Amino acid sequence: MKKDYYEILGIEKGATAEQIKKAYRKKAIEYHPDKNPGNKDAEENFKLAAEAYEVLSDPNKKARYDQYGHAAFENGGFGGGGGMNMDDIFSQFGDIFGSAFGGGFGGFGGFGGGSGQRRMKGSNLRIKVKLSLEEVANGVEKKIKVKRKVQAKGVSFKTCPTCNGTGQVMKITNTILGRMQTASACHSCGGTGQIIDSKPNHADAQGMVMEDETVSIKIPAGVVDGMQLKVAGKGNDAPGNNSIPGDLIVAIEEIEHETLKREGENLHLDLYISFAEAALGTSKDIETVSGKVRIKLEEGIQSGKILRLKGKGIPSINSYGSGDLLVHVNVWTPKKLTKEQRQFFENSLTDENFTPSPEKSDKSFFEKVKDMFS
Numbered sequence: 001m002k003k004d005y006y007e008i009l010g011i012e013k014g015a016t017a018e019q020i021k022k023a024y025r026k027k028a029i030e031y032h033p034d035k036n037p038g039n040k041d042a043e044e045n046f047k048l049a050a051e052a053y054e055v056l057s058d059p060n061k062k063a064r065y066d067q068y069g070h071a072a073f074e075n076g077g078f079g080g081g082g083g084m085n086m087d088d089i090f091s092q093f094g095d096i097f098g099s100a101f102g103g104g105f106g107g108f109g110g111f112g113g114g115s116g117q118r119r120m121k122g123s124n125l126r127i128k129v130k131l132s133l134e135e136v137a138n139g140v141e142k143k144i145k146v147k148r149k150v151q152a153k154g155v156s157f158k159t160c161p162t163c164n165g166t167g168q169v170m171k172i173t174n175t176i177l178g179r180m181q182t183a184s185a186c187h188s189c190g191g192t193g194q195i196i197d198s199k200p201n202h203a204d205a206q207g208m209v210m211e212d213e214t215v216s217i218k219i220p221a222g223v224v225d226g227m228q229l230k231v232a233g234k235g236n237d238a239p240g241n242n243s244i245p246g247d248l249i250v251a252i253e254e255i256e257h258e259t260l261k262r263e264g265e266n267l268h269l270d271l272y273i274s275f276a277e278a279a280l281g282t283s284k285d286i287e288t289v290s291g292k293v294r295i296k297l298e299e300g301i302q303s304g305k306i307l308r309l310k311g312k313g314i315p316s317i318n319s320y321g322s323g324d325l326l327v328h329v330n331v332w333t334p335k336k337l338t339k340e341q342r343q344f345f346e347n348s349l350t351d352e353n354f355t356p357s358p359e360k361s362d363k364s365f366f367e368k369v370k371d372m373f374s
Helices: 005-009 017-030 040-056 059-068 071-077 086-097 133-138 275-280 339-348 365-372
Strands: 125-131 140-151 156-159 168-175 178-185 194-198 208-219 228-231 248-254 260-263 266-273 282-288 291-297 306-309 325-331
Touching (some): 125 208, 133 260, 291 306
Parallel strands (some): 125 248, 266 325
Antiparallel strands (some): 260 266, 282 291
């Protein structure tokens, strides 16, 4: 079982953004590769701290994690911070270390062979995927055509002459304390240590071209409207031999169902029946997200009765089972009557059997609402 992100950083669930950042910096410095050369446990803890910070520092991801836990990111191969490598961490959070390790951005005192080079990461792409309620309930695999930047065939790179392939330039400054040497990312190559040597005519200045790619996206059951899922490595490429592609961010949009209304993991259905069906009892085929089912209505059923169909709602994204389908029975009152029908109801006015006489077991509307949310 994955360790809790708050526990990894040693903070409480109500921690502020500044407290989260401070806690991450402390952990990252403690387990930094420069302080723990060759220590695999320290490297793993370094990655876990970065994974926790990547989620908890983002208000949207933090809200999803607080509600759904790790399942919000792990289902169907999507991730929050999962699967981050050292290059991801340094490229995304390098500035949080400040001057703790003295190296330039991405290098941090010799990580990655001591060159100070950093791997460029391509930009993320964002798409919106519309799902029916049935697809939300059962999970679905979608094939989406994505237009993304990729490195053109035939592009070649050479060592950057400005930094001689180190990715850093050194600057010496005279201060009151003496001569100080600082390192910063090379402005010519962006810290990669490489520049384009040659490229085909159809490529842009960075050696990139646009291509269509069909991406298969497995969406787990139980997602909610507005949730964002990540498909790692399916964003835009970045220039350079050692670059890594960005990610594809998938925003979920739930299509409203014609008859079923969603409330969290529960579903609601309004079922209308006639006076005769209410009095005599009947069976009805009703729609659910897993197909039609037949339910039996006992004779004398009252308008406002709520029937609960266990497990016929939306599955929990945390795999904690499924919600219920709540069927709201409504007795339909005819708006026009024939002469014979009117005579029948007029005669019923004096019939004691038609006089309302609710029993203690017949709950009021407010009691039924209370039961629904209890």
